[in-house]
Amino acid sequence: MALNRDTDGLLSEVTQFIYREARFQDGHAYDDWEALWTDDGVYWIPANGDHSDPERDMSIVYDNRSRIALRIRQLHTGKRHAQAPRSRLRRVVSNVEVLDEGGDEIRAISNALVFESNLRGDIVWASRNEYLLRRVNGELRMARKTVHLVNNDKALYSMSFLI
Amino acid sequence: MFPFVGLGDDMSAQAAAIPDINELIRPEHVHGSVYTSEALYQAELEKIWYRTWVYVGHTSEVPNANDYVLKSIGPQPVIMTRDRNDQIHLLLNRCTHRGNQVCVFDKGNSRTFTCPYHGWTFSNTGQLRGYPFPSGYEGTDREELGLGRVARVAEYKGFIFGSFAEQGPSLEEHLGGAREAIDRLVRNSPEGEVEITAGFLKHKARANWKFLLENETDGYHPQFVHASIFSVAQSGIGDLYSSDSTAVARYLGNGHSENDLRPEFRRLDKPLGWFGTSAARMPEYVAAMNAAYGENKAREIMIDGTPHTMIFPNLFIAEIQIFVLQPLAVNETVQHVTALQFKGAPEMNRRLRQQTMGSVGPAGFLLADDSEMYERNQRGIQVRDPEWVFLGRGKNRERRDEDGFMVGDATDEVPSRGMWQHYRTIMEER
Incomplete structure (x- = not known):
């Protein structure tokens, strides 16, 4: 998708990037989603509140780039039972803000509500998402995405889709 | 999460009498109802979870004097504390006055737990330390108003187990081959x-x-x-x-x-x-x-x-x-x-x-x-x-x-x- 920075501005470019990511996730477009990452990307979903340290504490997901790739390869096997059949997903992403911009890097946040329907039933996930975006060959890429689930301190059902 | 709809989630909860267990378990078969019977589940709570040794937590989760961590035995919340003498206690999270929760934080360090409802204060050993306006409790025996506790607490190499039964096999007997x-x-x-x-x-x-x-x-x-x-x-x-x-x-x-x-x-x-x-x-x-x-x-x-x-x-x-x-x-x-x-x-x-x-x-x-x-x-x-x-x-x-x-x-x-x-x-x- 062509983006015009000059007319839409940085916020619009970032927002469009986040919308596109959401569309890839809802549509299980795994490879398209994986291509959004930089080579050193880190995908982090902390547990147990707002102050956990992934290098000390358990996280729901703490994937470096090769583990992100492994996650995608597992989904592609068709035998990831928790995603066979795939969850039906639709998410709303909002409250996008650019917090910081310096050099090639942009720090942005958004809120997300994800409706998931699967064999167990229907469920809503809510999160604040933090992005560290980097411009690579003119295109925005995710260098870090942190998903702060509102209820990450509680017992959660399986969450085997890309959030 | 918010389960809006529990699809295909029939509780099939017969609140009937406890099924005869001998009818349900054979040498190479078990009856499907052992996984779905509400009556059997209630019996399991009494006969397994609230009687036998159940793992609760590890000593390293309360490393210092007066540390505590919220744990559980089945659906029962349990506060695991280490008192100032390094003794581990498994206390029940219910004020002995009118049943409020005395602790709502996952973990912390405190010598006491004060019930927010009427200010009753318990030590981390479970004893009732005091209540506000004590003149209204003249003649009351404070000794009898300590927090409920898991009757037996035992440790094996850092692993803390609790049993609600006052008597029964020792932890080491229970662990046996394990x-x-x-x-x-x-x-x-x-x-x-x-x-x-x-x-x-x-x-x-x-x-x-x-x-x-x-x-x-x-x-x-x-x-x-x-x-x-x-x-x-x-x-x-x-x-x-x-x-x-x-x-x-x-x-x-x-x-x-x-x-x-x-x-x-x-x-x-x-x-x-x-x-x-x-x-x-x-x-x-x-x-x-x-x-x-x-x-x-x-x-x-x-x-x-x-x-x-x-x-x-x-x-x-x-x-x-x-x-x-x-x-x-x-x-x-x-x-x-x-x-x-x-x-x-x-x-x-x-x-x-x-x-x-x-x-x-x-x-x-x-x-x-x-x-x-x-x-x-x-x-x-x-x-x-x-x-x-x-x-x-x-x-x-x-x-x-x-x-x-x-x-x-x-x-x-x-x-x-x-x-x-x-x-x-x-x-x-x-």
Whole structure:
């Protein structure tokens, strides 16, 4: 998708990037989603509140780039039972803000509500998402995405889709 | 999460009398209702969870005087405290005045718990220290108004268990054949201790707790449930549970069981092979182990690795992590899971956490699929015909080992058969 920075501005470019990511996730477009990452990307979903340290504490997901790739390869096997059949997903992403911009890097946040329907039933996930975006060959890429689930301190059902 | 609709989630909760357990458990079959009966679940709470020894927490979760952490025994919340004299207490989270919760924080450090409702204050040993405006309680015996407590508390090598029964077998008697698993685990630390310091992931499944319990030492499922990750990651786990594996499934008595993978690890004869790494890649750990145990013994420990043992009813030592099972309802169970940390082995500990985070919890490469199976099992078991689950795998080749324990091949259902006979025995007790 062509983006015009000059007319839409940085916020619009970032927002469009986040919308596109959401569309890839809802549509299980795994490879398209994986291509959004930089080579050193880190995908982090902390547990147990707002102050956990992934290098000390358990996280729901703490994937470096090769583990992100492994996650995608597992989904592609068709035998990831928790995603066979795939969850039906639709998410709303909002409250996008650019917090910081310096050099090639942009720090942005958004809120997300994800409706998931699967064999167990229907469920809503809510999160604040933090992005560290980097411009690579003119295109925005995710260098870090942190998903702060509102209820990450509680017992959660399986969450085997890309959030 | 907000379950708007519980699709296909028939509680089938007959609030009828407790079914006759003898009718439901046969040598190679159990009746499907053992996973769905509300009456049976209520009986299990009384006869298993609120009577026998249940794992609660680890001493390293309350390392300092006056530390506390919220734990549970089944649906009952329990405050595990360490008092100023280093004594561990398991207190019940209910004010003795009018039943309010006295503690709502997951963990902390405090000598006292003050009920927010009327200001009653309890020490971390459970005694009632005082209440506001005491003139209204003239003649009241404060001694009798201490917090409820788990009647018996016992520790084995850092692992704290509780029993609501005033009397009964000792913890060591209860652990029996599974005690050795804890010995085998802790010696993988050069200091002979494991620590639980990384916090727990809490992973919920809409399934009866016994589906989880049985799956922990089911050596038949990995190649199928975990086919997706085994096919894309370098993992030797699949081979350990093949029909060619020399590993054994063992029933340890008292409901406990294990998949003993040591025969395979010894055949491969590679220190730290059990952990998917090598001595060359963990030089500091190997040096510390050699210094602690001597080279020969250290080599033996590093070949054998850690156990894969289910301690009935709720502690699963799964090589690199522990799971603590917590039933919340007949069809709802939480798995609390965290990485084991080996004291004195920082080089190992990051890898233990990283592998655990990849494998388990709501998004884990392994556990999301296990949990998917638990939930499908819970739905499937409610189908009317056939009424029975068949657990006969390996009956033809089960045998007693030199210690007298029943063993089968790696993929055999010896652990489930043993667990159900134990279950029948304790459920029949008055």
